[in-house]
Amino acid sequence: MEGVIIGTLLVMMAAVTVVIALQRNLFSVVILSGVYSFLMATVLVALDAVDVAMTEAAVGAGISTVLFLSALYLSRGEELKPLHKPLLPLAVVIATGAALVYATLDLPAFSDPGAPIHQHVAPRYINDVMRETGVPNAVTAVLASYRGYDTLGETTVVFTAGIGVIVLLRRLRSGKKEPR
Amino acid sequence: MKDYLVLRVVAKLMIVFMLLFALYVQFHGDFGPGGGFQAGVIAAASIIFYAIIYGLPAARTAVPDWLVETMIALGVLIYAGVGVIGLIAGGNFLDYFVLGHDGVHGQHRGIFWVEIGVLVTVAGVMLKVFYLFASRVREEG
Amino acid sequence: MFAGADHLMYGITIFIAMTGLYIVIARGNLIKKLVGLGIFQTSVYLLYIAPGKLIGGTAPIISEQFKVYSNPLPHVLILTAIVVGVATLALGLALVVRIREAYGTIEEDEILEQGESPAAGTITTTQV
Numbered sequence: 001m002e003g004v005i006i007g008t009l010l011v012m013m014a015a016v017t018v019v020i021a022l023q024r025n026l027f028s029v030v031i032l033s034g035v036y037s038f039l040m041a042t043v044l045v046a047l048d049a050v051d052v053a054m055t056e057a058a059v060g061a062g063i064s065t066v067l068f069l070s071a072l073y074l075s076r077g078e079e080l081k082p083l084h085k086p087l088l089p090l091a092v093v094i095a096t097g098a099a100l101v102y103a104t105l106d107l108p109a110f111s112d113p114g115a116p117i118h119q120h121v122a123p124r125y126i127n128d129v130m131r132e133t134g135v136p137n138a139v140t141a142v143l144a145s146y147r148g149y150d151t152l153g154e155t156t157v158v159f160t161a162g163i164g165v166i167v168l169l170r171r172l173r174s175g176k177k178e179p180r
Numbered sequence: 181m182k183d184y185l186v187l188r189v190v191a192k193l194m195i196v197f198m199l200l201f202a203l204y205v206q207f208h209g210d211f212g213p214g215g216g217f218q219a220g221v222i223a224a225a226s227i228i229f230y231a232i233i234y235g236l237p238a239a240r241t242a243v244p245d246w247l248v249e250t251m252i253a254l255g256v257l258i259y260a261g262v263g264v265i266g267l268i269a270g271g272n273f274l275d276y277f278v279l280g281h282d283g284v285h286g287q288h289r290g291i292f293w294v295e296i297g298v299l300v301t302v303a304g305v306m307l308k309v310f311y312l313f314a315s316r317v318r319e320e321g
Numbered sequence: 322m323f324a325g326a327d328h329l330m331y332g333i334t335i336f337i338a339m340t341g342l343y344i345v346i347a348r349g350n351l352i353k354k355l356v357g358l359g360i361f362q363t364s365v366y367l368l369y370i371a372p373g374k375l376i377g378g379t380a381p382i383i384s385e386q387f388k389v390y391s392n393p394l395p396h397v398l399i400l401t402a403i404v405v406g407v408a409t410l411a412l413g414l415a416l417v418v419r420i421r422e423a424y425g426t427i428e429e430d431e432i433l434e435q436g437e438s439p440a441a442g443t444i445t446t447t448q449v
Contacts, residue, residue, distance in 0.1 A: 002376060003326050010333040010367075017340040017360055026352055033356045040363050048391040049370050050213040050380045052399050054205075056363070058221040059407045063306055064359065066228060070313035071414040072352060075421045089347035097339040101332055110327030111376040113389075118375070122392045130383050134284040135210045135291060138381040138393040139400070143215065144291040147397060148274045151294070152259050154401045155301050161408030162252045162305035168415040169312040212382060217404055302404070309411045316418065 002046060003110075009043045030068040037061035051139045191233040198226035206299050216295040220302025228310050236314050248308045255301025262293045330371065338364040349429035351417045355410060362406045366399045 016036045023029050037060030044053035108115035125142055135141040143151055206219035231239035262274070269278040276290030277283040341364060344357025373392030381393035417427055424432050 003330075007326070007330060007333075010330060010337075014333055014337050014340070017337050020356060020360065021340055021344050021348075026350065029353060029356055033359060036360065037363070040367070043367065044370065047370050047374045048378060048380045049373075049396050049399070050382075051215065051218075052366070052370065052396050052403070054213050054218045055221075055400055055403050056366075058218050058225070059403055060359070060363065062225055063221055063407055064410060066310060067313065067411055067414050068352065068356070070310070071417055074313070074316055074418050075352065075427050086343075086347040089343055092346070093339045093343045096342065097335055100335045100338070104331040104335065105328060107327075107331065107372065110330065110371065111374055113375060115372065117372055117392055117395075122373075122394050125393060126381065126383070126390050132283070133287040133291070135287070136383045137210055137212065137214075138383060138390070139213075139396045140209050140215050140291065140295075142393055142397045143400060144294050145276060145287055148276075148290075148294060150401060151298065152263070152274070154404055155256055155259055155298055157405050158305050158408050159252060159256045159301055161412050162301075162308055164412050165309050165312055165415045166249075168412075168419055169316065213380070215400075217400065305408075305411075309415075313414070313418070 006043060006046050009039055009046065013039045013043070026072055030065060030072060033068070034061045034065040037064065051137075187233055191229060195226050195230050198229065199223060202226065206295060209295060210291065216298030217302055219295075220299045221306060223299070223303040224306035224310070227307055231310070231314065236311070240311070243307065245308075245311065248304050248311065251300050251304030252308060253301075255297045255299070255304065258297030258300065259294055262290055262297070266290070331368070334364050334367045334371070338368075351420065351427045351429065352414075354429075355413050355417070358413075359406065359410065362402070366402060369395045369399055 013036060016032055016039065020029055020032050020036070023032065037056060040060065041053045041057035044050075044056060108117075125138055125146065129135065129138050129141045133141045133145050135145075202219045202223035205214040205222060206216065209215035209219070227239060227243055230242065262276075262279075264273070266275040266278055267273055269275075271278040274290075277286045279289045280286030338361055341357045341359075341361030344360065345354050348354060348357065373395045375389055375391055378389035378391050379387045381390045381396065383390070420432065421427050424435055426432060
């Protein structure tokens, strides 16, 4: 039953991406990308990744759409112009897709408890997280305690992005133009 | 948009609940889905909502520029500060078990402060990026 | 039904990834390229999280009623990846705004035509 739900949502997501590729009005492309993020968050809940689903819904469907709409307002280029036939990108994409599908044939079967991903580190986290950290949410415990150093790097990345946007988009107060 | 009465009234109700929800997600991240990132984004979204309904100058008076820029740096400082306090207390960098009277208590404290650092930085960055994009006035030359 | 169903699921995920890649390389509008990049990133998240799911298990929040939990490790990695993705998006969009001011357009073909000497001063913006 869960497989049916996940499969249906994935087909809907694929349909939305095809429409995004073919749509030329940028406003509808941005709104469709918000729809895609919501569908993604639903698939993530069906896959039991509740933390990730909340982050994807908040970040992907919330902040991303706001940023795209603000940039679209400042850019004003509404419509995309038709190009010459993109045959080479289509061939590249189909070849890459075929190679990747061939590679996924080797992946372990879906939901197999004996798969290597469930063997080494994950049982240790799940079994010891209450005893060592006292935090029931294993994802928060791993994020903030077991892999806290990575989260420090991630916070620094967010900080750097904020500084980068400030440097790109600030204006000098006295009305002089930014030095080129 | 502040001329529309329905929007104003609904916004006044919703913004309070959105901020409360952000704090709930932050502090209950230990027991359910949530944590610093989600809470930071929801808190920034509530201020962005306020800016959309009441106008950007009103939002800039409520949450001024110097506060947002301080928040961006303060979060990373808190996070790295927890690590340095671990160093001072006798463990390695970002060791939590030396922060309390026993290991689990120290872990609770460390995770609490680290998530607060993440919340402050993420909320600050999202809000500042919105302020920068929204305050650019477009004039055709 | 479950014999080939999981490979079908991976196949659809790779189709979504390839659509995102196609949007990045075949479309000239800068904002659309960024949307395609986002689609590509989220499909990779699916490829990461799907193998960690155990049917009959639950979200990795430890409680006494459940015995089987999904793997928490991919969730942590993807959480970081989502936030880094939005940081990249913010920087990319700031660059698009500045390109629009410098060249007057956000179409890749027109930008390449203008070459080294952009039509400077076409668009002016002020910061209030």
